[in-house]
Amino acid sequence: YIGSNVATYPEAAKRGFNDGHYICVHTWSHPAMTTKTNHEAVAEFYWTLKAIKETTGVTPKCWRPPQGDVDDRIRAIAWQMGLHTVLWDWDSEDWDMPAPGGGDLSPATVDGYFAGWIEDEESGNQTHGHITLEHELNNATVNMTMTWLPKLQKVFNVIPALACNNVTQPYWETQFVYPLQTEAIGGSNSTNTTSASATTETTITLS
Structure with missing residues (x-):
């Protein structure tokens, strides 16, 4: 934030x-x-x-x-x-879409980035995980992520960025312990574990 x-x-x-x-x-x-x-x-x-x-x-x-x-x-x-x-190593460039605080990048171009990531994974071209970048800048960026997140979760094992580095305590307050396998959206600050069937890990960074 x-x-x-x-x-x-x-x-x-x-x-x-x-x-x-x-x-x-x-x-x-x-x-x-x-x-x-x-x-x-x-x-x-x-x-x-x-x-x-x-x-x-x-x-x-x-x-x-x-x-x-x-x-x-x-x-x-x-x-x-x-x-x-x-x-991060995958940038959606969603911040540049037409909207308050944004730019003039076509939403179709951003859709193409997401679709390309999925296509590369399904084609077997990916050999390691990725950190992707999206934003909650405005309704356009939020809607874009909400549209593509379920599709990404069907192909990738989507986990938080720090979980990629085996971090279970993302805060200095030690009472907050998170599982290494958890969803990037829709979880809770607890120790419940969720998993996905995909093999390649990716993480979504919203800012």
């Missing part, structure tokens, strides 16, 4: 947590982090962590760099603040 959004719309963060999503830091103001000084980078992390903690009661162990902009300096600062850097 973007920290300033959590402060402005706390109920959205509460719902995400209560619905079982893994909550990660996405900085306070969504800047290109490598352009920030050390002190500015710390502030981006700190105030976001504080907003998430005050809203949901948990302190995340992960963060996603805005635009994927990160270097060893920023990665080290994040690590010192208890944050594991999460990047």
Whole structure:
């Protein structure tokens, strides 16, 4: 989550947590982090962590760099603040669709990305899992994910990003323990285990 959004719309963060999503830091103001000084980078992390903690009661162990902009300096600062850097390798580019806050990318193009991922997997072209990137920026992006998630789940074993790294405790508060095999959407912050029949793991990152 973007920290300033959590402060402005706390109920959205509460719902995400209560619905079982893994909550990660996405900085306070969504800047290109490598352009920030050390002190500015710390502030981006700190105030976001504080907003998430005050809203949901948990302190995340992960963060996603805005635009994927990160270097060893920023990665080290994040690590010192208890944050594991999460990047992706499949980008839906859904944020660029026509909608408030979006751009002019055709929804059909985004559909094509999802369809291509599925086709590659069904053709046996995939040899490892992937981290995909979608957004909850507006109704268009949310609807796109809700349309394609069930289709992805039929082909891939969709799990949270941190589960790919065998992380069962995504927060510094130790009472929250998650199974390694769980659905990315529709779960809960409990220890119930779910599974899928597909063999290739993928994870969906919503931000």
